[in-house]
Amino acid sequence: MSSRNPYTESNRSAATDNPELDANSKNADLERDRHYNDGADLRTNQGVRIADNHNQLKAGERGPSLMEDFIFREKMNHFDNERIPERIVHARGAGAHGHFQPYDNAARYSKAAVFSDPSTPVFTRFSTVQGSRGSNDTVRDVRGFATKFYSSEGIWDLVGNNMPVFFIQDAMKFPDFVHAVKPEPHNEVPQGQSAHDTFWDFVSLMPESAHMVLWTMSDRAFPRHYRFMEGFGVHTFRLVDAEGTARFVKFHWKPLAGTCSLIWDEAQKLWGRDPDFNRREMWNDIENGDALEWELGIQVVEEEDEMNFDFDLLDPTKLIPEEEVPVEPIGKLTLDRNPDNYFAETEQVAFSPGHIVPGIDFTNDPLLQGRLFSYLDTQMMRLGGPNFHEFPINRSVCPFANNQRDGQHRHTVNTGQAAYEPNSIDDGWPAETAPGPRAGGFESVNEKIDARKIRARSDSFGDHYSQARLFWNSQTDVEKEHIVAAYTFELSKVARPYIRERVIQSILPNISMDLARGVGEQHGVSVPDVPPAEAGEYGEGCTEVSEALSLLARLPGDIEHRKVAILAADGVDAGEVQDIKQRLTEGGATPLVIAPTMAPVTAANGETIESDGMLNGLPSVTVDGVIVAGGQTSVDRLTQSGLAIYYLQEAFKHLKPIAIISEAEELLARASFFRMARGVFTGDTVAEVFDDFAAVLGEHRVWARNCVANDMPA
Numbered sequence: 001m002s003s004r005n006p007y008t009e010s011n012r013s014a015a016t017d018n019p020e021l022d023a024n025s026k027n028a029d030l031e032r033d034r035h036y037n038d039g040a041d042l043r044t045n046q047g048v049r050i051a052d053n054h055n056q057l058k059a060g061e062r063g064p065s066l067m068e069d070f071i072f073r074e075k076m077n078h079f080d081n082e083r084i085p086e087r088i089v090h091a092r093g094a095g096a097h098g099h100f101q102p103y104d105n106a107a108r109y110s111k112a113a114v115f116s117d118p119s120t121p122v123f124t125r126f127s128t129v130q131g132s133r134g135s136n137d138t139v140r141d142v143r144g145f146a147t148k149f150y151s152s153e154g155i156w157d158l159v160g161n162n163m164p165v166f167f168i169q170d171a172m173k174f175p176d177f178v179h180a181v182k183p184e185p186h187n188e189v190p191q192g193q194s195a196h197d198t199f200w201d202f203v204s205l206m207p208e209s210a211h212m213v214l215w216t217m218s219d220r221a222f223p224r225h226y227r228f229m230e231g232f233g234v235h236t237f238r239l240v241d242a243e244g245t246a247r248f249v250k251f252h253w254k255p256l257a258g259t260c261s262l263i264w265d266e267a268q269k270l271w272g273r274d275p276d277f278n279r280r281e282m283w284n285d286i287e288n289g290d291a292l293e294w295e296l297g298i299q300v301v302e303e304e305d306e307m308n309f310d311f312d313l314l315d316p317t318k319l320i321p322e323e324e325v326p327v328e329p330i331g332k333l334t335l336d337r338n339p340d341n342y343f344a345e346t347e348q349v350a351f352s353p354g355h356i357v358p359g360i361d362f363t364n365d366p367l368l369q370g371r372l373f374s375y376l377d378t379q380m381m382r383l384g385g386p387n388f389h390e391f392p393i394n395r396s397v398c399p400f401a402n403n404q405r406d407g408q409h410r411h412t413v414n415t416g417q418a419a420y421e422p423n424s425i426d427d428g429w430p431a432e433t434a435p436g437p438r439a440g441g442f443e444s445v446n447e448k449i450d451a452r453k454i455r456a457r458s459d460s461f462g463d464h465y466s467q468a469r470l471f472w473n474s475q476t477d478v479e480k481e482h483i484v485a486a487y488t489f490e491l492s493k494v495a496r497p498y499i500r501e502r503v504i505q506s507i508l509p510n511i512s513m514d515l516a517r518g519v520g521e522q523h524g525v526s527v528p529d530v531p532p533a534e535a536g537e538y539g540e541g542c543t544e545v546s547e548a549l550s551l552l553a554r555l556p557g558d559i560e561h562r563k564v565a566i567l568a569a570d571g572v573d574a575g576e577v578q579d580i581k582q583r584l585t586e587g588g589a590t591p592l593v594i595a596p597t598m599a600p601v602t603a604a605n606g607e608t609i610e611s612d613g614m615l616n617g618l619p620s621v622t623v624d625g626v627i628v629a630g631g632q633t634s635v636d637r638l639t640q641s642g643l644a645i646y647y648l649q650e651a652f653k654h655l656k657p658i659a660i661i662s663e664a665e666e667l668l669a670r671a672s673f674f675r676m677a678r679g680v681f682t683g684d685t686v687a688e689v690f691d692d693f694a695a696v697l698g699e700h701r702v703w704a705r706n707c708v709a710n711d712m713p714a
């Protein structure tokens, strides 16, 4: 602390207290900048009413345009400058507003206001990493999970991912990594994918990436919906309590809806069928009042236990197994309001791991330390200067004052004569605040550092494979099959044989011989008899299992939030359609009537039923299960429809539960699966099949069908 000036002390009572915030505070704050067009005249930016918005000013109707046309020039000039640079990574994203409510235990660990105020407004942005702003949602990639807490003591950003580890250990390698994973520099191919030479070249030369690459080869890399996705702070952070005691923590977002992912073939088909799939589903659910919810959890490690792990807590390629340190829930995140404007909010939001508040602190993780520089730096360029904190979405809800002034795009009209501290001209304001448990100034953890300058990596960061093996061991058989298929597919896109061989022979055997052989067989590449890794890299503990690492460990268990197609054509039984809809809605699922055309379906009893989509407009890849409604004429019509048969085959291939209400031998035969196939339920009434169908839907997929799914041609 600098020496305090007397004017500050004497005027302290005039300082602003922290405001009382509630879940709506940010919404109210944004209202200051919302613009409504209702009843407005069309005017220029200077306020001049526009009489003709269709024609330039010209010398005669067929004559040349006139330079004088200030209305045309202003309009075109603004349009020409509408774009800003996209984020260098995480360019494609979707965001939502909401609030965070801490549980009673949270304040025990941290004095941060966000853990004791009843509710703090938030904005969360989900993203893919590699692709550009217009790329596909469901590509194989890491998902960003960044949350801005507009707390009463300042903004805290928890800028995490949906995977708990990272590709590299030191920020020094981030530009290399990103250059390798991004589209290749000579032809800008491929978009949004890691399946190319430069990525596999880099990661096969950087064994520290093995653990994270394995995560990205799992189905975690294409979540079914953001609501079904876990989130992680990745680095070890610190929480500081009211007494000043600091503890190490790892942050987790646990989805209350459970975890579900797509299947690779499904994800790929969605690139074409609905490239905005994740974004659209979140938007629609929120519009329909179906909020997204997570619990914030922490793994807490006392400072004296820092060295009690067989890995280094500062190494971001490692996680703390939940069996070793359980995740303690400390609060709940609810996302329940869509932004008003994509550009103003989702595009202009500026996250930074450096936005922290009293009660939260960093560690010496060298990846985290590098990030602390990068985010502010990139935002200066992307958002055009140092004043992006004034943008409505970035503006703190708690008041702030300092002596920073001017710069590009400055909005604030600072009053007063003194823009320096100490001063006596403005009575010493704005003034410093001493640290304290509540409403105190920020104070860094008082860590003792006594070291020599050195560019080196700690030996404790040396084991690159134990946790990769832990992850592999913890997957179910189906998940392992998907991982083998993922490496096989990705490497098939690598043109250089020696890169494919390096991955299969030098990296994969250190994770698992089964994995290496599985991929090796499909590439015609032999695998060494023993893992080639050095002892130090290889580590111990290769037989351990952590059940929490399987996606199937947190399946939803019920049908809430699931989308179910009801296939119907003219002649359908209206009563059964109604019965199915009611049962699904009661369980919290969304029924969607899918018909051959968008024309209303005429039921057997003459009633008309509106369809929610067509067979090829809302294809099976957009739903979680399919029910063919009863009514023999309708079923016969669907049996004759190639699109309907394809719908069912594709759903079957993607392990989705299917129910058919009718005698449907011909339909089953045409769809090439059997009445007795797993997860296919047939019966004469809805009541006969619904409970079995719903039970499987709760498990997300018919996992036992995996062995035959590949035989399906769809």
Ligand code: HDE
Pocket: 087, 088, 089, 090, 093, 125, 126, 127, 143, 144, 145, 146, 159, 160, 161, 166, 170, 171, 172, 174, 232, 233, 234, 235, 316, 349, 350, 351, 367, 368, 370, 371, 374, 375, 376, 378, 379
């Ligand atoms: Fe980021 N990262 N990152 N990152 N990151 C950015 O910041 C960076 C890392 C993450 O929705 C950039 O404003 C470095 C880990 C998310 O706006 C940039 C390193 C994790 C988002 C940047 C990392 C993340 C970003 C690009 C290694 C998970 C999107 C645009 C030292 C814990 C936030 C921007 C949003 C965005 C740098 C590694 C998460 C360039 C240097 C690890 C969710 O500053």
